Amino acid sequence: MSNVDLRRRRGDYGFDGDFRLIPAVWQATILGTICAAMAAFTVLNITAGRAVATVITGLITVWLLLTAVSYVYTTRVGKFKVWARVLAELGLRGDEDLLDLGCGRGAVLLAAAELLPTGRAVGIDLWRADQTGNSPEVTRRNAEMEGVAERVTLHSGDMTSLPFEDQSFDVVVSSLAIHNIPEAAGREAAIDEAARVLRPGGRILIADLRFTRKHLARLRSLGLTQTGRRNLGWRVWWGGPWFPTHLVTARSKQTVTVHHETAS
Ligand SMILES: C[S@@+](CC[C@H](N)C(=O)[O-])C[C@H]1O[C@@H](n2cnc3c(N)ncnc32)[C@H](O)[C@@H]1O
Numbered sequence: 650m651s652n653v654d655l656r657r658r659r660g661d662y663g664f665d666g667d668f669r670l671i672p673a674v675w676q677a678t679i680l681g682t683i684c685a686a687m688a689a690f691t692v693l694n695i696t697a698g699r700a701v702a703t704v705i706t707g708l709i710t711v712w713l714l715l716t717a718v719s720y721v722y723t724t725r726v727g728k729f730k731v732w733a734r735v736l737a738e739l740g741l742r743g744d745e746d747l748l749d750l751g752c753g754r755g756a757v758l759l760a761a762a763e764l765l766p767t768g769r770a771v772g773i774d775l776w777r778a779d780q781t782g783n784s785p786e787v788t789r790r791n792a793e794m795e796g797v798a799e800r801v802t803l804h805s806g807d808m809t810s811l812p813f814e815d816q817s818f819d820v821v822v823s824s825l826a827i828h829n830i831p832e833a834a835g836r837e838a839a840i841d842e843a844a845r846v847l848r849p850g851g852r853i854l855i856a857d858l859r860f861t862r863k864h865l866a867r868l869r870s871l872g873l874t875q876t877g878r879r880n881l882g883w884r885v886w887w888g889g890p891w892f893p894t895h896l897v898t899a900r901s902k903q904t905v906t907v908h909h910e911t912a913s
Pocket residue numbers: 662665666750751752753754755756757773774775776777778779780783806807808809823824825826827829830
């Protein structure tokens with residue numbers, strides 16, 4: 650199997666965002682109120698015959714609505730479609746060990762597990778308020794709903810200091826998580842750890858909103874090969890083209906096995 654079947658998706662993966670200070674419901678209420686106020690001003694301006702003011706408030710209303718639609722589409726639909734494509738491009742055999750750094754409610758982890766019928770999908774997270782309702786229990790329930798629970802393992806821990814042996818994974822992925830680490834040194838540590846736990850010939854895929862050029866440079870400095878960075882397109886715009894998602898990819902070097910012929 651090489652493609653995630655999105656029609657079979659049963660879990661609930663919440664909404665991405667920063668909900669540490671203001672909960673998601675409040676953020677949505679504030680934005681909705683501003684949109685409604687701008688729409689009301691536009692109607693008032695039309696009835697009062699104020700052409701310039703109508704255009705200004707009308708444009709602001711449309712811009713706010715498009716931003717909200719783009720954001721909700723990305724977090725609920727686009728992210729899943731894009732990762733389904735990215736995982737399909739990996740051409741997994743199905744028996745690999747995969748690690749997801751900052752797996753959250755399992756959007757990528759469980760899609761990957763679907764492609765690993767005889768493999769293992771491991772997720773690690775601190776379960777912060779970077780996603781609504783983020784918790785290991787919710788992710789476990791999603792794994793059961795998707796029918797992949799038997800090959801999914803969850804760890805509560807920090808991706809800057811992974812509790813795994815060197816060279817224990819064939820693939821390391823991370824989606825929208827590393828930018829949440831506040832310090833540059835912490836983000837570098839996460840990249841170093843990803844490279845450390847990767848087997849020879851293994852692959853790293855990091856999708857993120859910020860710092861992706863730095864992730865790429867770090868992977869190169871660690872000696873990884875086949876490195877690249879690309880824009881993942883409109884499906885993962887967080888409100889508009891000014892807030893895209895980039896994918897950083899790399900492969901760890903194959904260890905070269907030298908076979909010595911023994912003279913007989
Ligand atoms: C926006 S969510 C994305 C979750 C998931 N990867 C997805 O795409 O749906 C970011 C996740 O990174 C996790 N996270 C942030 N800093 C972390 C760290 N230092 N170690 C492990 N997880 C972390 C958060 O708890 C959260 O679950």
